[in-house]
Amino acid sequence: MNKEIIKCRRTDDSCVHVKHKSGLDIYICKMEGFSTIEALFGTKYGSINTMFKTSEDKEYTTVPEGIAHFLEHKLFENEDCDVFELYAKTGANANAFTSFDKTCYIFSCSKNYAESLKILLDFVQKPYFTKESVDKEQGIIGQEIRMCDDNPEWRVFFNLLGCLYENHPVKIDIAGTVESIAKIDADLLYKCYNTFYNLNNMVLSIAGNIDVDDVLKICDECLVPCENKGLETVFKEEPDKLVSSYHVENQPVGKPLFNIGYKCTSGTLAENNRASSELYIAAGVLLDSSSPLYRKLLSDGLINADFGFECFYGDGYSTLIISGESSEPEKVRDAVSEAFENAKANGINKEDFERVKKSAYGSMIRELNNVEAVANLMINSSMEGVGPYDAVEILSDMTVQDAVSRLQKDIRADRMALSVVREQVTDK
Amino acid sequence: MTYNRSEISDSIGFSEIIDCKFKTNLLKINFITELTADTAAENAVAAGILATSNSNFKTFTELNAKLAALYGSAIYAEAKKRGDVQILSLCASWLDNRYALENEDITAEMLELFSDCIFSPNAKNDAFDTDSFNIRKKDVLDKIDSEINNKRSYAISQASKIAYSGEPAEFSCYGEKETAMRVTEKSSFEAYKKLLANARIEILFVTAQHNADVAEKLSGSFSSLVRNEINKCALTSQSAIKDEIAEVTQQLDVNQSKMVMVFKSLSDDYTALKLLSTVYGETPFSKLFANVREKLSLCYYCASNYVKSKNTMFVDCGVEKDNIDKARTEIINQLDEIKNGNFSDEDIENTLMSIQNSLSAIGDVPSSYTGWYFGRFCEGDCRTPDEVFSDYKAVTRERIMNAAASMKLDTVYVMAQKEVQD
Structure with missing residues (x-):
């Protein structure tokens, strides 16, 4: 063997x-x-x-x-x-x-x-x-x-x-x-x-x-x-466009919850894996807790510590999802969209990019020091057709231009939707 | 692994846990104080602010940019309760220096940053900086508001309030909304000063190799504090059993009803009580799982949890409204079965193996060490998982039956699917 x-x-x-x-x-x-x-x-x-x-x-x-x-x-x-x-x-x-x-x-x-x-x-x-x-x-x-x-x-x-x-x-x-x-x-x-x-x-x-x-x-x-x-x-053919850009559901919740999603181009699983690495770093520069946008949203009372983002992808789908709690999720959506469009037009700061890369590298080292995380890493990467340590290499080799190009390719305002769950407002 | 605990003063402990397999360091400072309606929210806000900024990194953004540059290091605060006690924790986690790509001394930088967060916060004129304060106050208020979002934990929290009515444990570790609304920059700063002066402080540091700088730095800073009379908090306190079962039903617009049954015991055979709960409903081969879920198909989850700090056992399940009575009957019936000795030696052996499995896993992530040794501190000893397991092995079938017999139903909380009105 x-x-x-x-x-x-x-x-x-x-x-x-x-x-x-x-x-x-x-x-x-x-x-x-x-x-x-x-x-x-x-x-x-x-x-x-x-x-x-x-x-x-x-x-x-x-x-x-x-x-x-x-x-x-x-x-x-x-x-x-x-x-x-x-x-x-x-x-x-x-x-x-x-x-x-x-x-x-x-x-x-x-x-x-x-x-x-x-x-x-x-x-x-x-x-x-x-x-x-x-x-x-x-x-x-x-x-x-x-x-x-x-x-x-x-x-x-x-x-x-x-x-x-x-x-x-x-x-x-x-x-x-x-x-x-x-x-x-x-x-x-x-x-x-x-x-x-x-x-x-x-x-x-x-x-x-x-x-x-x-x-x-x-x-x-x-x-x-x-x-x-x-x-x-097989899957039925999926159009590029959205079904809807806005959805609200009423449930008994204390604070409204939101998910903002971008529908990205989907390729093979290995391609989606690499694209997600690039998009995650680019989104980190614009949205993580050291970004100016995060600070503004926090200072304006539009988000709290639950604000976050993830790349969610698989066979035939690829998305960037930004989530959190907010009384005014529509304002968060608009601010996020503006930040992304600005980055697509003007690029992102190299120093910020390197800082987010370092942070992601730290997360990967932590993952490799945890039995459960290592077992999950090996099965996930195998099923995605990549090696267990490829993500470390992809990250190390990534350039600012890779991240900006990914934004320009995958982030489109007309493929962005907002989903909200909030308490039903009743007239008194 | 080596474990060493020393005392910075008679009310401040420092434990260093060295385990060479780790690639990260974890430093956790626990402030132990009484849980009261008046102070819970301002304590939670105060601890939160300390993780938001300090006198050198005056905004959340600046502090987080620095942490990100230190390979995604983290500084964060936690608020928890343990029985009648509130525990505010400040934590720092960072990569070991071996993994720095540019030979940075991550440990030294983090120690400085973290120390400044605690001893040199972003404050002036005895008040926290307004921006940092506003961020944390909003977080605490949002946490209180959002409790209802998770229906299972919300139901347990509601049941706790009823079961522990009149005891400090009835309060949330974040306090109540009304008191949280009243917290100011000044009152939270005052709460911070009181925590430093009056709280019992227990520090735990998990590292790959001994680092004298950490102990030295913290020892120097903490021993220079002016300490007043220390809060004498009872880390374990018996909850009174009600004369009549408290039954509360709350109607909510939900798809699935939840039921929480709270049992209390006056027995002091805590090891047998924990073993009882594990046999009864803490594993996928327990009595509740095998019968309420698998045999009767009433629930997706039906589980028990023993809370030693209040000598209380919670049973919770998600169930169709029409099946609530059926589930309640079976939950009681399964406890009676144990009380009457209708369980096998194999049930005990399997449960012991499950407990041993969990205890043996302690030490595989840094937070499991801090959790274990802080738990031991609360218990008043520093025993190892193996030593504690020997107590479980000594429990006899009769002791489990007696533990079951000692359990009295105190509270039943039901979150019921709201009736649809035509």
């Missing part, structure tokens, strides 16, 4: 990558001095993958919204017992999550990692769905959906995506709706499982207090080789 050692030449960090004979990509990072182990076994299957086919299918299959998340819940039950009961015997803390483009099964522990790893690899490869167990889960997930509906941060975010995207399923809630999950049955779950839970479409990432060879030995024992079935996922 060929063990590829991947090194970060600027920090001396390293990890091992193995393309396992089963088809699985395995990333292992031994971290000296740490007690814990974090393992993620993930598939490139999330809420956006609602239309797909393999080389065995003639036609594309379309499945109900929320099925990837439903499948994640159901995989925790195997034929004999609940998977949590198995982990209970090792002491590991087990969990899972479904995002827009991936589903990951996780455990963290400080003892008995070999046993926990065997449980992880075993249960994810052994689906067991019945009508009864599917019906039972409708109630639990129904409550999860309702809980999210009461989360104003969640609502303001999805309302923004609804403004930005007309066709791309990123606009759909990860858990689907009570109505959409009612259409899910055991056969559909098996169809999705057999399509996406193919080891050629999956990644194992494990970091912390482990032994590389022991991990690989367990993988040899537990992984069942898969034939690559040429999975294709």
Whole structure:
């Protein structure tokens, strides 16, 4: 088995990558001095993958919204017992999550990692769905959906995506709706499982207090080789323009919440990754807590410490999202837009750019000193088709011109939307 | 890892925790003071301002520009409560000098910056600078207003207010809106001076290698303070159990109802009480998860949490309005099951493994060390996670049953989906 050692030449960090004979990509990072182990076994299957086919299918299959998340819940039950009961015997803390483009099964522990790893690899490869167990889960997930509906941060975010995207399923809630999950049955779950839970479409990432060879030995024992079935996922064509530039939802909230979003050009995942690095630094110069705009918005009482921004991207979508709390989010939007247009026309200050780069470099060093963050970094980068330490290199090589060009390419006032959640104003 | 605690004075402690695996440093200064309706907000504002500016970096922007240039170093404030006590913390985090690209002495610069924030704030004539004050006052007011945004934590907070009515723990660590509105540049500066003079101060420093400069600098600054009589705060205090269960329902325009049940105990077998709560509802194989969620499909979450500082156990769940009574019955039923001994030795063993797993993870991030050793300070010892785990291992089935039997339902708070009127 060929063990590829991947090194970060600027920090001396390293990890091992193995393309396992089963088809699985395995990333292992031994971290000296740490007690814990974090393992993620993930598939490139999330809420956006609602239309797909393999080389065995003639036609594309379309499945109900929320099925990837439903499948994640159901995989925790195997034929004999609940998977949590198995982990209970090792002491590991087990969990899972479904995002827009991936589903990951996780455990963290400080003892008995070999046993926990065997449980992880075993249960994810052994689906067991019945009508009864599917019906039972409708109630639990129904409550999860309702809980999210009461989360104003969640609502303001999805309302923004609804403004930005007309066709791309990123606009759909990860858990689907009570109505959409009612259409899910055991056969559909098996169809999705057999399509996406193919080891050629999956990644194992494990970091912390482990032994590389022991991990690989367990993988040899537990992984069942898969034939690559040429999975294709597709999305309806997405226009450049917005659906809407403004959306307000009323909820019981103390302070109005806002998300300002720019719909950016989307390329391959690796291209989106690089573009986001450039955009994040450029946005940092204009919006972070050392920027003149931040100071002005703060002094004018338009934002508070919750103000922030992120690049949110994936397969077929790429955005810059600025979020916070404000009584006058429209004024924040206008000020942000003006700052971006000004930077596109006049560039950004080199000293500010270097300062933001240094700050981002510091964040990356911190990330590499955290077991959970390293395990997540390895699986995320692998699924995006880049190396785990590429971000450090991209950052080091980035120039002011790269950042300004990115602003000029991706930031357009006519592709900016504002989403607000505020308390309903009633006339007295 | 090495841990050393020394005393700068009889009410100021300094702990250095050295662990060579870390690439960052964390310095945390905790001010421990009484939680009162009158002082909570001004203390929170005062601590917040200290992280906003100092006499050399007079604006938030200037300070943050400097921190960004120091590889994204951070200075921030936290306000928390622990039982009847308010804890105001000032924290600084920075990269170890080994990772400086241009050989900067990040540690020395951060020590100077942080020290100025505490001992040389941006103030004159016994009042904080108005800009810095306005930023932090607004933050505190917004935090109070925004509490309702997170429905789960809001429900728990409402239940706390009812359960601890008449005790300091009923107040939020940010205070109430009315008192926060009245805080001024002068009153918050006065609160800052009182914290320096009267609060118990506990400093924790996590670093990759021993650094005498940090202890020396802080020791010099803190020992020169004029200290008055120190606040004698009870870090653990028994909450009185109500004669009748307090039942409060609040109608809100929400999609999912929330229920919080507060149980109180008079037992002093704290280790057994914590173990009880873990068996009952703190893991995915606990009684509440297995029955209320998995068996009856009533909730997405239904969990317990034991608060030792008030000898109280919270159970909270998100549930359809029509199922509230059903969930309440099952939550009580599962506690009765434990009280009656209807749980296996395997349940105990698995719970112990889960606790051991959590305790063994302490030390993998710098903040876990500061959390652990500050917690130990509050408990009055400096035991290691292994030593504490040995207490859990000694708990018998009978002690868990007795702990369950000692739990009395004190408060039930329900956030109910508002009725739709035709």
